[in-house]
Amino acid sequence: MNEGHDADRYRAPALDKGLDILELLASVDGALTQAEIAKALGRTPNENYRMLERLVRRGYVARNESDRYELTLRLFGLAHLHRPIRRLVSQATPLMRDLAARTLQSNHLAVYDQAGVIVIAQIDAPGYWGMAIRVGAKVSLFNTGSGHILMAFRSAEERAMMIAEHESAPDDEPPDDLEERLAQARLRGYEIMPSMQTAGVYNLSAPILGPDGHALAALTCPYISPLGRKAPDIAEAIAMIVEAASVLSRTLGGQAEPEEAYGAHAG
Structure with a gap:
Protein backbone atom coordinates (compact mmCIF):
# COMPACT_ATOMS: atom_id res chain seq x y z
CA MET A 1 0.00 0.00 0.00
CA ASN A 2 1.52 3.32 -1.03
CA GLU A 3 1.90 6.34 1.25
CA GLY A 4 -0.52 8.46 -0.78
CA HIS A 5 -3.27 5.91 -0.30
CA ASP A 6 -2.57 5.77 3.45
CA ALA A 7 -2.74 9.57 3.68
CA ASP A 8 -6.14 9.61 1.97
CA ARG A 9 -7.41 6.74 4.11
CA TYR A 10 -6.77 8.61 7.36
CA ARG A 11 -7.89 12.06 6.28
CA ALA A 12 -10.04 14.13 8.66
CA PRO A 13 -11.41 16.96 6.47
CA ALA A 14 -13.08 18.88 9.30
CA LEU A 15 -9.91 18.80 11.39
CA ASP A 16 -7.85 19.89 8.39
CA LYS A 17 -10.17 22.87 7.85
CA GLY A 18 -9.84 23.95 11.45
CA LEU A 19 -6.07 23.62 11.49
CA ASP A 20 -5.79 25.47 8.19
CA ILE A 21 -7.72 28.39 9.66
CA LEU A 22 -5.63 28.48 12.83
CA GLU A 23 -2.36 28.33 10.88
CA LEU A 24 -3.52 31.09 8.54
CA LEU A 25 -4.55 33.41 11.37
CA ALA A 26 -1.27 32.72 13.14
CA SER A 27 0.69 33.75 10.05
CA VAL A 28 -0.82 37.23 9.58
CA ASP A 29 -0.79 40.45 11.53
CA GLY A 30 -4.24 41.66 12.48
CA ALA A 31 -7.62 40.10 11.70
CA LEU A 32 -9.19 38.73 8.50
CA THR A 33 -12.73 38.71 7.18
CA GLN A 34 -14.50 35.48 6.35
CA ALA A 35 -14.05 36.26 2.64
CA GLU A 36 -10.32 36.89 3.07
CA ILE A 37 -9.90 33.60 4.92
CA ALA A 38 -11.79 31.74 2.20
CA LYS A 39 -9.69 33.32 -0.56
CA ALA A 40 -6.40 32.56 1.20
CA LEU A 41 -7.41 28.91 1.71
CA GLY A 42 -8.95 28.44 -1.72
CA ARG A 43 -12.40 27.69 -0.37
CA THR A 44 -15.82 29.30 -0.48
CA PRO A 45 -16.92 31.36 2.55
CA ASN A 46 -19.68 28.83 3.28
CA GLU A 47 -17.11 26.03 3.60
CA ASN A 48 -15.42 27.84 6.47
CA TYR A 49 -18.44 29.32 8.21
CA ARG A 50 -19.29 26.44 10.55
CA MET A 51 -15.66 25.81 11.42
CA LEU A 52 -15.10 29.49 12.23
CA GLU A 53 -18.18 29.51 14.45
CA ARG A 54 -16.94 26.46 16.35
CA LEU A 55 -13.48 28.00 16.81
CA VAL A 56 -15.09 31.19 18.11
CA ARG A 57 -17.33 29.24 20.50
CA ARG A 58 -14.38 27.20 21.82
CA GLY A 59 -12.37 30.37 22.38
CA TYR A 60 -9.53 29.80 19.88
CA VAL A 61 -10.69 32.58 17.54
CA ALA A 62 -12.37 35.91 18.29
CA ARG A 63 -14.69 37.88 16.00
CA ASN A 64 -14.43 41.64 16.46
CA GLU A 65 -17.02 44.34 15.86
CA SER A 66 -15.99 44.59 12.20
CA ASP A 67 -16.71 40.89 11.64
CA ARG A 68 -13.04 40.13 11.35
CA TYR A 69 -11.47 37.02 12.88
CA GLU A 70 -8.23 36.76 14.85
CA LEU A 71 -6.54 34.31 17.17
CA THR A 72 -7.07 34.55 20.92
CA LEU A 73 -4.43 33.58 23.49
CA ARG A 74 -6.01 30.17 24.07
CA LEU A 75 -3.39 28.33 21.99
CA PHE A 76 -0.69 30.21 23.88
CA GLY A 77 -2.21 29.00 27.14
CA LEU A 78 -2.36 25.40 25.93
CA ALA A 79 1.29 25.52 24.94
CA HIS A 80 2.23 26.65 28.44
CA LEU A 81 0.28 23.83 30.05
CA HIS A 82 2.92 21.51 28.56
Whole structure:
Protein backbone atom coordinates (compact mmCIF):
# COMPACT_ATOMS: atom_id res chain seq x y z
CA MET A 1 0.00 0.00 0.00
CA ASN A 2 1.52 3.32 -1.03
CA GLU A 3 1.90 6.34 1.25
CA GLY A 4 -0.52 8.46 -0.78
CA HIS A 5 -3.27 5.91 -0.30
CA ASP A 6 -2.57 5.77 3.45
CA ALA A 7 -2.74 9.57 3.68
CA ASP A 8 -6.14 9.61 1.97
CA ARG A 9 -7.41 6.74 4.11
CA TYR A 10 -6.77 8.61 7.36
CA ARG A 11 -7.89 12.06 6.28
CA ALA A 12 -10.04 14.13 8.66
CA PRO A 13 -11.41 16.96 6.47
CA ALA A 14 -13.08 18.88 9.30
CA LEU A 15 -9.91 18.80 11.39
CA ASP A 16 -7.85 19.89 8.39
CA LYS A 17 -10.17 22.87 7.85
CA GLY A 18 -9.84 23.95 11.45
CA LEU A 19 -6.07 23.62 11.49
CA ASP A 20 -5.79 25.47 8.19
CA ILE A 21 -7.72 28.39 9.66
CA LEU A 22 -5.63 28.48 12.83
CA GLU A 23 -2.36 28.33 10.88
CA LEU A 24 -3.52 31.09 8.54
CA LEU A 25 -4.55 33.41 11.37
CA ALA A 26 -1.27 32.72 13.14
CA SER A 27 0.69 33.75 10.05
CA VAL A 28 -0.82 37.23 9.58
CA ASP A 29 -0.79 40.45 11.53
CA GLY A 30 -4.24 41.66 12.48
CA ALA A 31 -7.62 40.10 11.70
CA LEU A 32 -9.19 38.73 8.50
CA THR A 33 -12.73 38.71 7.18
CA GLN A 34 -14.50 35.48 6.35
CA ALA A 35 -14.05 36.26 2.64
CA GLU A 36 -10.32 36.89 3.07
CA ILE A 37 -9.90 33.60 4.92
CA ALA A 38 -11.79 31.74 2.20
CA LYS A 39 -9.69 33.32 -0.56
CA ALA A 40 -6.40 32.56 1.20
CA LEU A 41 -7.41 28.91 1.71
CA GLY A 42 -8.95 28.44 -1.72
CA ARG A 43 -12.40 27.69 -0.37
CA THR A 44 -15.82 29.30 -0.48
CA PRO A 45 -16.92 31.36 2.55
CA ASN A 46 -19.68 28.83 3.28
CA GLU A 47 -17.11 26.03 3.60
CA ASN A 48 -15.42 27.84 6.47
CA TYR A 49 -18.44 29.32 8.21
CA ARG A 50 -19.29 26.44 10.55
CA MET A 51 -15.66 25.81 11.42
CA LEU A 52 -15.10 29.49 12.23
CA GLU A 53 -18.18 29.51 14.45
CA ARG A 54 -16.94 26.46 16.35
CA LEU A 55 -13.48 28.00 16.81
CA VAL A 56 -15.09 31.19 18.11
CA ARG A 57 -17.33 29.24 20.50
CA ARG A 58 -14.38 27.20 21.82
CA GLY A 59 -12.37 30.37 22.38
CA TYR A 60 -9.53 29.80 19.88
CA VAL A 61 -10.69 32.58 17.54
CA ALA A 62 -12.37 35.91 18.29
CA ARG A 63 -14.69 37.88 16.00
CA ASN A 64 -14.43 41.64 16.46
CA GLU A 65 -17.02 44.34 15.86
CA SER A 66 -15.99 44.59 12.20
CA ASP A 67 -16.71 40.89 11.64
CA ARG A 68 -13.04 40.13 11.35
CA TYR A 69 -11.47 37.02 12.88
CA GLU A 70 -8.23 36.76 14.85
CA LEU A 71 -6.54 34.31 17.17
CA THR A 72 -7.07 34.55 20.92
CA LEU A 73 -4.43 33.58 23.49
CA ARG A 74 -6.01 30.17 24.07
CA LEU A 75 -3.39 28.33 21.99
CA PHE A 76 -0.69 30.21 23.88
CA GLY A 77 -2.21 29.00 27.14
CA LEU A 78 -2.36 25.40 25.93
CA ALA A 79 1.29 25.52 24.94
CA HIS A 80 2.23 26.65 28.44
CA LEU A 81 0.28 23.83 30.05
CA HIS A 82 2.92 21.51 28.56
CA ARG A 83 5.70 23.36 30.35
CA PRO A 84 8.56 22.14 28.11
CA ILE A 85 11.23 23.91 30.16
CA ARG A 86 9.90 22.37 33.38
CA ARG A 87 9.96 18.93 31.78
CA LEU A 88 13.50 19.48 30.49
CA VAL A 89 14.75 20.51 33.94
CA SER A 90 12.91 17.64 35.62
CA GLN A 91 14.46 15.07 33.29
CA ALA A 92 17.90 16.66 33.44
CA THR A 93 18.29 17.15 37.20
CA PRO A 94 19.08 13.52 38.20
CA LEU A 95 21.60 13.23 35.36
CA MET A 96 23.19 16.55 36.30
CA ARG A 97 23.53 15.48 39.94
CA ASP A 98 25.18 12.24 38.89
CA LEU A 99 27.48 14.16 36.54
CA ALA A 100 28.53 16.52 39.34
CA ALA A 101 29.27 13.57 41.62
CA ARG A 102 31.41 11.84 39.00
CA THR A 103 33.30 14.87 37.70
CA LEU A 104 33.57 16.62 41.09
CA GLN A 105 32.60 19.78 39.18
CA SER A 106 29.49 21.92 38.97
CA ASN A 107 27.38 21.92 35.80
CA HIS A 108 24.45 23.83 34.38
CA LEU A 109 21.83 23.67 31.63
CA ALA A 110 21.20 26.61 29.29
CA VAL A 111 18.73 27.34 26.49
CA TYR A 112 18.39 30.04 23.85
CA ASP A 113 15.36 32.22 24.41
CA GLN A 114 14.39 35.60 22.98
CA ALA A 115 17.85 36.79 21.96
CA GLY A 116 19.55 35.43 25.06
CA VAL A 117 21.22 32.34 26.55
CA ILE A 118 19.47 31.60 29.82
CA VAL A 119 20.63 29.23 32.57
CA ILE A 120 17.61 27.10 33.55
CA ALA A 121 19.23 24.60 35.94
CA GLN A 122 22.41 24.48 38.04
CA ILE A 123 24.02 21.73 40.15
CA ASP A 124 26.85 22.62 42.54
CA ALA A 125 30.08 20.64 42.82
CA PRO A 126 29.92 18.09 45.65
CA GLY A 127 32.95 19.48 47.49
CA TYR A 128 33.56 22.83 49.15
CA TRP A 129 34.92 24.43 45.96
CA GLY A 130 33.54 24.90 42.50
CA MET A 131 32.10 27.49 40.15
CA ALA A 132 28.35 28.05 40.10
CA ILE A 133 26.14 30.15 37.83
CA ARG A 134 22.84 31.48 39.12
CA VAL A 135 19.66 29.99 37.63
CA GLY A 136 18.04 32.65 35.49
CA ALA A 137 21.36 34.27 34.59
CA LYS A 138 21.76 35.48 31.02
CA VAL A 139 25.16 34.60 29.59
CA SER A 140 26.96 35.48 26.37
CA LEU A 141 25.95 33.86 23.09
CA PHE A 142 29.33 34.40 21.45
CA ASN A 143 31.83 33.92 24.28
CA THR A 144 30.56 30.90 26.21
CA GLY A 145 30.55 27.18 25.57
CA SER A 146 26.77 27.10 25.97
CA GLY A 147 26.31 29.82 23.37
CA HIS A 148 28.61 28.09 20.90
CA ILE A 149 26.76 24.78 21.28
CA LEU A 150 23.34 26.37 20.88
CA MET A 151 24.49 28.01 17.63
CA ALA A 152 26.61 25.16 16.28
CA PHE A 153 23.80 22.62 16.41
CA ARG A 154 21.15 24.73 14.68
CA SER A 155 20.47 25.28 10.99
CA ALA A 156 22.35 28.01 9.15
CA GLU A 157 19.13 30.02 8.97
CA GLU A 158 18.51 29.77 12.71
CA ARG A 159 22.13 30.65 13.41
CA ALA A 160 21.91 33.76 11.25
CA MET A 161 18.74 34.80 13.08
CA MET A 162 20.40 34.32 16.48
CA ILE A 163 23.38 36.41 15.43
CA ALA A 164 21.16 39.13 13.97
CA GLU A 165 19.18 39.36 17.21
CA HIS A 166 22.41 40.23 19.04
CA GLU A 167 23.42 43.07 16.74
CA SER A 168 21.88 45.49 19.25
CA ALA A 169 24.29 44.33 21.96
CA PRO A 170 27.65 46.02 21.21
CA ASP A 171 29.28 44.51 24.28
CA ASP A 172 28.62 40.96 23.00
CA GLU A 173 30.02 40.99 19.47
CA PRO A 174 30.92 37.76 17.64
CA PRO A 175 34.64 36.98 17.32
CA ASP A 176 36.15 36.98 13.82
CA ASP A 177 36.67 33.20 13.88
CA LEU A 178 33.20 32.32 15.18
CA GLU A 179 32.15 30.20 12.19
CA GLU A 180 35.38 28.21 12.37
CA ARG A 181 34.86 27.55 16.08
CA LEU A 182 31.28 26.44 15.52
CA ALA A 183 32.32 24.11 12.70
CA GLN A 184 34.93 22.51 14.97
CA ALA A 185 32.34 22.06 17.74
CA ARG A 186 29.98 20.34 15.29
CA LEU A 187 32.72 17.95 14.18
CA ARG A 188 33.76 17.11 17.74
CA GLY A 189 30.23 16.90 19.07
CA TYR A 190 31.11 19.19 21.98
CA GLU A 191 32.83 22.50 22.79
CA ILE A 192 35.96 23.03 24.88
CA MET A 193 37.25 26.56 25.35
CA PRO A 194 38.93 28.72 28.00
CA SER A 195 36.41 30.82 29.87
CA MET A 196 36.27 34.40 28.62
CA GLN A 197 34.97 35.50 32.02
CA THR A 198 37.09 33.67 34.62
CA ALA A 199 40.78 32.77 34.48
CA GLY A 200 41.68 29.12 35.02
CA VAL A 201 38.25 27.81 33.97
CA TYR A 202 37.41 25.81 30.84
CA ASN A 203 33.91 25.64 29.40
CA LEU A 204 33.05 22.03 28.51
CA SER A 205 29.70 21.92 26.71
CA ALA A 206 27.63 19.32 24.87
CA PRO A 207 24.26 19.59 23.09
CA ILE A 208 20.91 18.20 24.19
CA LEU A 209 19.44 17.26 20.82
CA GLY A 210 15.85 17.14 19.64
CA PRO A 211 14.42 14.69 17.06
CA ASP A 212 15.62 16.94 14.23
CA GLY A 213 19.21 16.90 15.50
CA HIS A 214 19.10 20.56 16.55
CA ALA A 215 20.17 21.69 20.01
CA LEU A 216 17.36 22.10 22.54
CA ALA A 217 19.80 23.03 25.28
CA ALA A 218 23.47 22.98 26.23
CA LEU A 219 24.89 21.02 29.16
CA THR A 220 27.97 22.85 30.40
CA CYS A 221 30.61 22.25 33.03
CA PRO A 222 32.84 25.20 34.04
CA TYR A 223 35.84 22.94 34.62
CA ILE A 224 38.44 23.92 37.23
CA SER A 225 41.65 21.88 37.16
CA PRO A 226 41.96 20.17 40.57
CA LEU A 227 45.16 20.53 42.57
CA GLY A 228 46.20 17.78 44.94
CA ARG A 229 42.95 15.84 44.53
CA LYS A 230 42.18 12.64 42.67
CA ALA A 231 39.55 13.83 40.25
CA PRO A 232 38.73 13.24 36.56
CA ASP A 233 41.02 15.14 34.23
CA ILE A 234 39.59 17.37 31.53
CA ALA A 235 39.47 14.59 28.90
CA GLU A 236 37.59 12.28 31.26
CA ALA A 237 35.22 15.08 32.23
CA ILE A 238 34.42 15.78 28.57
CA ALA A 239 33.54 12.13 27.99
CA MET A 240 31.21 12.17 31.01
CA ILE A 241 29.49 15.37 29.87
CA VAL A 242 28.94 14.07 26.35
CA GLU A 243 27.59 10.81 27.76
CA ALA A 244 25.15 12.63 30.07
CA ALA A 245 23.99 14.88 27.22
CA SER A 246 23.43 11.83 25.01
CA VAL A 247 21.35 10.07 27.67
CA LEU A 248 19.24 13.19 28.21
CA SER A 249 18.73 13.59 24.45
CA ARG A 250 17.44 10.02 24.21
CA THR A 251 15.21 10.52 27.26
CA LEU A 252 13.58 13.51 25.55
CA GLY A 253 13.09 11.61 22.31
CA GLY A 254 15.97 13.27 20.48
CA GLN A 255 19.09 12.01 18.73
CA ALA A 256 21.67 10.28 20.88
CA GLU A 257 24.55 12.21 19.37
CA PRO A 258 25.23 14.77 16.63
CA GLU A 259 25.30 13.37 13.11
CA GLU A 260 28.52 15.22 12.28
CA ALA A 261 30.41 14.18 15.43
CA TYR A 262 33.34 11.87 14.94
CA GLY A 263 36.24 10.37 16.82
CA ALA A 264 36.71 9.81 20.53
CA HIS A 265 34.82 12.24 22.71
CA ALA A 266 37.82 12.85 24.89
CA GLY A 267 40.26 13.21 22.02
